[in-house]
Amino acid sequence: MNQQRILAAAAATALAACGMLGAFALGSAPALAAAATNASIQPNAVGQLWSAAVTGTDGKPQSLAAYKGRPVVINFWASWCGPCVAEMPELSALQREYAKKGIRFVGLGVDSASNVNAFLQKVKVDYPVYIVGFGGADLARAFGNNAGGLPFTVVIDAKGTVRSTKLGQIKPDELRRTLDAL
Numbered sequence: 001m002n003q004q005r006i007l008a009a010a011a012a013t014a015l016a017a018c019g020m021l022g023a024f025a026l027g028s029a030p031a032l033a034a035a036a037t038n039a040s041i042q043p044n045a046v047g048q049l050w051s052a053a054v055t056g057t058d059g060k061p062q063s064l065a066a067y068k069g070r071p072v073v074i075n076f077w078a079s080w081c082g083p084c085v086a087e088m089p090e091l092s093a094l095q096r097e098y099a100k101k102g103i104r105f106v107g108l109g110v111d112s113a114s115n116v117n118a119f120l121q122k123v124k125v126d127y128p129v130y131i132v133g134f135g136g137a138d139l140a141r142a143f144g145n146n147a148g149g150l151p152f153t154v155v156i157d158a159k160g161t162v163r164s165t166k167l168g169q170i171k172p173d174e175l176r177r178t179l180d181a182l
């Protein structure tokens with residue numbers, strides 16, 4: 001039964017990613033991004049994030065509650081997602097730029113531990129990465145990502161208020177404007 005659920009979740013995630021890539025190819029990516037930005041965020045989304053079951057890249061259970069009370073940028077990604085991989089150097093540069101302001105960046109791998117770890121062996125990332133597996137799609141949905149696409153980025157201020165969401169590859173200048181307002 002668990003294997004069927006895992007396969008169904010993997011298929012759903014792959015289909016969503018294909019749909020998003022198709023939308024980019026057809027030029028409707030801005031509509032998808034706007035849909036995620038304007039979508040209804042569940043009232044308990046931030047609480048779900050702090051209590052989410054995540055695993056460190058070392059395989060040990062971790063808690064995101066340590067980020068509570070701090071401004072944080074959460075980036076849902078996967079190793080097989082081209083736009084996710086493309087934006088990681090920009091996210092790393094922004095992490096270095098905004099660290100002095102106390103803004104933390106966190107990567108949530110909606111992927112298998114082996115894929116995430118293999119990816120991180122090849123690509124240096126300057127912020128912590130945790131593995132949420134394919135259940136991360138449910139967590140992203142709580143933040144309004146009803147399309148289920150990746151990458152998906154959420155900015156949360158120190159009070160726990162969601163300041164912005166972005167479905168699709170980040171635009172560094174847009175993210176800077178949001179971060180500068182924190």
